Amino acid sequence: MSHLDRKLLRDLRGLKSQALAVALVMACGLAMMITTRSLMLSLESTRDAYYEQHRFAEVFARLKRAPLAVRDQLAAIPGVAAVQTGISMQVTLDVPGLAEPAVGLLNSLPERGTPVLNRPYVRAGRLPAGRTAVSELAVSEAFADVHGLKPGATLAAILNGTKQTFRLSGIVLSPEFVFEAPPGSALPDNRTYGVFWMPYRELATAFQLYGAFNSVSISLAPGASEGEVVAAVDRVLAPYGGRGAYGRDNHPSNRRVDDEIRVLQGLSVAFPLVFLSVAAFMTNAVMSRQIALQREQIAMLKACGFSNRQVGFHYFKFSLVIVVAGVVFGIAAGVFLGRQLVDMYHLFFRFPELGFVLDTRVLVAAVIVSSLAAFVGVAGAVRRAVRLPPAEAMRPEAPASFRPALVERLGGARWFSPSFRMALRNIERRPIRSGLTCLALAMATGILIVPNSFRDGVAYVIDFQWDIVQRQTVTLTLVEPGPARALADFKHLPGVVHAEPFRYVPVEFRSGPVLRRLAVQGLPERGTLSRVIDASTVQISLPARGIVMSAKLAEILRIRPGDEVTVRVLEGREREVRVPIAALAEDFAGMAAYMELGALNRLMLDGDRISGAHVVVAKGRWPEFLDAVKNTPRIAGCVIKDAIREGFRKTTAESIGLLQKMYAMFATIVAFGIIYNSARISLSERARELATLRVLGFSRGEVGAVLVGELVVLTVAALPLGLVLGSGFAKGILAGVNTETVRLPLVLTPSNYAFAILVVATASALSALFAARKLAEINLVSALKALD
Amino acid sequence: MADPLASLPARPGPAVPVREPVFHVRGLARRYGEGEAAVTALAGVDLDLYAGELIVLLGASGSGKSTLLNQLGGLDSPSEGVLEYRGANLAAFGEAELTVFRRDAVGFVFQAYNLIPSLTARENVALITEICRAPMVPEEALALVGLADRMNHFPAQLSGGEQQRVAIARAIAKRPEVLLCDEPTGALDVRTGITVLEAVERINRELGTLAVIITHNAVMADMADRIFTLSDGRIVNVRANTRRAAARELKW
């Protein structure tokens, strides 16, 4: 080791707490980058392998009914590699231990062999065998988990009006249902919605569909155009009640996984960017100070024949050491957190196995990015060191020129103590230095705002969605859309206080090249239960003409109120109409479109029909109500609002909560690091001056007050700036993670601000305390004799 | 890059008077700043300095002594005039050539010692010997200044005089051709100052190094071969001693 490196190591020992602070900030940024990138890779690679091994299809279509022979027509479409036909039916379930009825989606398994596409993965037990004494079903893992179902358990389902008991043969997963939510819902509801598999013959027979199919999945040949195949499939299926084929982009489960990856992608850039910028800034502050302290040493090295390159590299190495420490901590923390967080995805996504995959490319990126940050941070300071002519550096720095501070000049002097006045003058004397410290403190405040705005956003979504928008107790769905007078039957159920009808019609929206499939909800003009709300939380009255849709949907379709959108109805008589956009609604989970019920019925041309009703049930008559619902065969589903809210809280909210806690922890570390560092630097800059004051007879307290006063003034100035900065960060980051399935509103609460202020104030107080203690330790004689 | 000193003549033996000057200076001027605020630190200096000489520069504070020394040592470039080191034009040297010149030919001693506080006495010397062509071992250099027994002390554990002697050891360990000392005793008491001067005198005698010492203390002139007095950036007096006094005979 050269003696210059030995000097480096010993100098670093003196700088260790500051270097550590910078390294920790860097490590926080890197850990987040590594965690989120690795989670992305884990999801992506797991998904890709799963899709590949279990042959996830690429084009999907539902239809009313087509004879099996149509399969060959589909297979003959150019670009089609494989076709899997089957039956898929929604039925009402009676699950042991569940008071309300549940909805099951029954999928057929081919009579012989394994499915060509969308092959199930058997987690436990086995696939149902055909033609045994008892009928068998395989159940999806998500539903089985919630209800504690094991292979061998029994459960009843109503198939085409007949209640039948099934034994569960096994628990399975399918690439089609990685994310399992009721059709049209962005939120999972594993309590009342489950996916099942049973042999084709039994399912087809029960619904008089033997020899026919009502669902088809297709995989594409390499190089085939999805759009062309979709169009050709639509043409083939049109005579058989085809409801429009679609690709993976519109596949609900696949879309949800993609969206999650997109969120991670947003997070993997935004946060680390902020943190690494802060780290670069801190490196610069520390190195500038170090170089200023070593002005004479630099001059000596150059006078003795060290070249500019050697001197420059020597100081650059300081930041390299910081980078190495930051990278090591960052990788360790990133891997650790990634391993913890990957389990969280079991809440939403069902993969045969979801392990943590460390993204090794991100490690390389981490090293490059953090070196770059450090390099940017240190480059200016090192350049100044190198430029310093040695003869110049030997001369003592010109003494600082002081003058009364601005407030004093304005006549405010008498209100301040001498120490405080000195603090003010110090701030004013070095406006750039003070400005930078103030900016650092503002950054510390700002980054604390972001994670808590996530938490508050989630809380807001919960309240908004289930208190402002949805005010029903229960949503009841009919097996099939029925006549409007069915509403009276709902009203007569025991305990029902109020009921409002709704109709769901699956449609495809098209505008230019963009397609989206979802259900249009027909609602009363100004309902009191399921309400349509605009961005200023005012209820929208549904107009007699036109459609109201989620702002996000309009954004995706690139249309605005007043524009028209093409609506293709995917139920009953298939038709296409142009409908104007009347207004935009605010919502945060999934996307929706609304029409006034009468207007929707006029569009459908099939009379006054409803799909179900939102009802309010009197608390006391709850069991009686559920009992009645279970015994009404016409009621297919019963969604209890509080159960959905609870489900959201346990899944989405919990996962965001986990990320939020992680980020809040990082932000707190960073805030402390920044503030501590600032205090250290200002202490070091002023040690000599403050020691001089002590020698001149100022007490320890008075001298401490100068330093503390300065920190207090800067902190107070930084806080409002930090709150503004943080609100900006939060806005930017939320916009980056806003997807079709979940969006978080920008909610900035006083308690969020208060927390940021509290952390910064605490960190400042502790740093001030530390500085005051150091000040007491300063040996007056040596402080005056030599710098540092 | 070619070694700018490769073409220079080999070092002379100890105390052999060579009539080729080490430094040849004519009309040397150095101005700082522009326009109204311009300061003329050197206003036309002529001198020739020879190997083995011990030179003392006298003058009031602000007379330009440090500026002249910095010019000789390649820390700064002249505004105009001739500045030659063994026939090579120092004024035309670039940054890289100056670095090599300082590394191999010049030893500096500063009033403020300028030791690296985080390195021991031996390490402070070794820091420099590591980058030189034919240095002494640090122990030898420290022995020359009488500090063989304090080698492993950090600067903070040494007195001012001892620190300054470490600085001299650091400067001579590279066996420089010239030793430039800017008020080496300025911060020291008389007795300590003398030990430091003794070290410089010994190097000059034993290694034949050209030594230039700045002082504003006229007493020190007695130990010199020649004394230059500066005033307002000009040499106003040159005188030679027929007999050099030993440093310990100096009386303050």
Ligand SMILES: Nc1ncnc2c1ncn2[C@@H]1O[C@H](COP(=O)(O)OP(=O)(O)O)[C@@H](O)[C@H]1O
């Ligand atoms: N870098 C500089 N910038 C401006 N003026 C300078 C600089 N260096 C020296 N001077 C001025 O040049 C004059 C001579 O300075 P110096 O050589 O340091 O004097 P001495 O060492 O004899 O006390 C002084 O007036 C000084 O202020």
Ligand SMILES: [Mg+2]
């Ligand atoms: Mg001087």
